[in-house]
Amino acid sequence: MRPLTEEETRVMFEKIAKYEKIMKLAANISGDKLVSLGTCFGKFTKTHKFRLHVTALDYLAPYAKYKVWIKPGAEQSFLYGNHVLKSGLGRITENTSQYQGVVVYSMADIPLGFGVAAKSTQDCRKVDPMAIVVFHQADIGEYVRHEETLT
């Protein structure tokens, strides 16, 4: 939904390269029987956009340049797929620009998912408590909510 940054692209391909050995073994398995190999980062849509899945979180989180921490109370809401309001915002990386891809963390530094900053850091300070500051894109609650579609 958002284009991968250079860094993310590099990271993604690095990880994929590690799967080479596994891929060779998986070649033995016929296509219709192969369910999953390695970790699915995301899928390409019909219009060739790449949709990132939450399953890529483990890999991308350590490299995230822009992070958002949300308060414990807002955790559950985010895990249900809701956007993050200003009232739930704990911390945000300095000089985050608007519509920047961010990784959402809990206060205990557990990565919770991906998002897009709805407001830049400066704007976040000014805006009222009920305004959305982070758009929800993917969260780990989907492991339970969307098990079927995880791939």
Next chain:
Amino acid sequence: MGRKLDPTKEKRGPGRKARKQKGAETELVRFLPAVSDENSKRLSSRARKRAAKRRLGSVEAPKTNKSPEAKPLPGKLPKGAVQTAGKKGPQSLFNAPRGKKRPAPGSDEEEEEEDSEEDGMVNHGDLWGSEDDADTVDDYGADSNSEDEEEGEALLPIERAARKQKAREAAAGIQWSEEETEDEEEEKEVTPESGPPKVEEADGGLQINVDEEPFVLPPAGEMEQDAQAPDLQRVHKRIQDIVGILRDFGAQREEGRSRSEYLNRLKKDLAIYYSYGDFLLGKLMDLFPLSELVEFLEANEVPRPVTLRTNTLKTRRRDLAQALINRGVNLDPLGKWSKTGLVVYDSSVPIGATPEYLAGHYMLQGASSMLPVMALAPQEHERILDMCCAPGGKTSYMAQLMKNTGVILANDANAERLKSVVGNLHRLGVTNTIISHYDGRQFPKVVGGFDRVLLDAPCSGTGVISKDPAVKTNKDEKDILRCAHLQKELLLSAIDSVNATSKTGGYLVYCTCSITLQLCFFLRSLSSPHIQVEENEWVVDYALKKRNVRLVPTGLDFGQEGFTRFRERRFHPSLRSTRRFYPHTHNMDGFFIAKFKKFSNSIPQSQTGNSETATPTNVDLPQVIPKSENSSQPAKKAKGAAKTKQQLQKQQHPKKASFQKLNGISKGADSELSTVPSVTKTQASSSFQDSSQPAGKAEGIREPKVTGKLKQRSPKLQSSKKVAFLRQNAPPKGTDTQTPAVLSPSKTQATLKPKDHHQPLGRAKGVEKQQLPEQPFEKAAFQKQNDTPKGPQPPTVSPIRSSRPPPAKRKKSQSRGNSQLLLS
């Protein structure tokens, strides 16, 4: 025949005698000071004298009692102690308060030890001064109590109550014996008489056996009634009664009723009470002794505690426990045997939806599901196959043990459940896994050659009784057999998928959540598993016969050993290294785990035989293989055998050539020393040749040159045939790793070979005999045997050899015997 005079031995048990007969010790106590002194506190000298007097009270009447007591207890109430038998005289005087007079005459009275008045006081003093004695004294039984009652002494209310209780006990005991002898057809509920109820009042729940009327097996008519309107309370009580009776059947049985009637009744009652089908309950009754059976059924009604496994790829158990406790979860480490397990007692948040869970820090997994992975012990950089992986708990555990290295192929035949596997593996951050959707039986064909394989065989769902109680009733023989058949097929496929020559592996763990031998049930989670004995051990036994595998210890130091025999079946003795876990003993879902080591990639042929003459020996091989394994001979042997077999089958032509070569070598090397090294060196090449000799009978290529020699050799190779046939039957695999194994043992016997050479050289069959030492050590041993018998014996030898058990034994004995002959 007499009563035991050991006062310290307490009678226990539900039987009459434990209650009624107090044994000779009760009488002895009166006479022997030592007995009561043990029980009582340390007494002052006067107290001791008092006690002695009490004991002798019945014999010596009031005199012996109490004058010493009077002194210390002047001011006490003039109520007498119940004390001891036969203090009749003084008791009457208790009523008179004599306290005032006490102190003065006390000193005199001590020595007098008489005086009714004093007796009264003394009795009272006895009561206060040594109330502990009173306890022991009270135990004497109803006699004294009844006597006391007759006396009508003034007792404290508590003492009166105690005496009444004793009286009731005695009465009940007497009544109980009367009831037992009656041949009543009453319902159990009609508890007759005052005896039992009295006792019930007095004792509460203590003497449960007393208040029961002797359990009477209801006549057939009543059984039908129960079917219509079962009263669970009654049924439950009846179950307990029958179990109690069966435990002590000789004493408690009702005359005229056989044990099987009781058992049938029990089976029906259990079926009613716990809602089991007849078939399954019958299986369980075969499996467990009665006391355990009830425990097991009870345990199945209750789910096992929730357990979880820390995902060490993302966190540590300590940190996870801390985080969960902060959320309000009450948990504990699982046990010494697990470094990653936690058991959850209760939780204020849903344990399957915490952020830690979603972040993949832990996985909900049954405790017994962790065991097969621990038994398998996957190492890093290995290739593992998990044949029935859903929902992925074991797969992820293996991945975390391997630290995400190597490759795991996680397979499951059920597409729906595979989704959960994908989800779980992604969530837990497992990256080294391929997930596939095959029927497990297709396996070695799709891809094989794994270092280790885990087979958690599917069951018919009977393992999830607590989740799906319908399973209790809808499983029958057919379901179980169908399941067993599937499990056998899966197990064979799994065995074939293991690479026996793997450097670090070659292991297979077969596990089921079934406790039945017959049925291996898939353990899903908090469920009461099945424990069908017949199928677990049966399936494993089948595998041992059909493939070149053997059982090895699982590495789990707890759990019950598997069965080596069950009713009419007999299983392989190595089945003792399998493990069973039960819900009522280990508080985890029932489980069965067996760990195999594959020692050869060859598949033993079924007993159609590869060659005509070799058929008898071929037949020997399948049995010989397990025997050789069991006889603790090194796996090398089998490997060597298998290897040579493989070589045999593959290399017919080269064998011929090398055969000739061998002959040349052996001919040229009459000297012992030279033959030895040449022998050992050529062993590798010749081994298969030699082994092929018996097999060569079938192979037409060698026939012209070989047959003659073969025939001559066949007697020599009598016991070695077994090895030869082992090799013969192994499908070609031929890795050189095995030959060294073969060589090394042979070298030990190489020293003997030169000696053998002498003698064979001297004989007409020199060439062939020289080749004998080239054969693996077994053959060398037999060579010695063969040297002596030689020609005339071949016809006799082979038929003898065809019988399986004797050859195994003869092999060793003959070799030793012969070697002695030759060497001496």
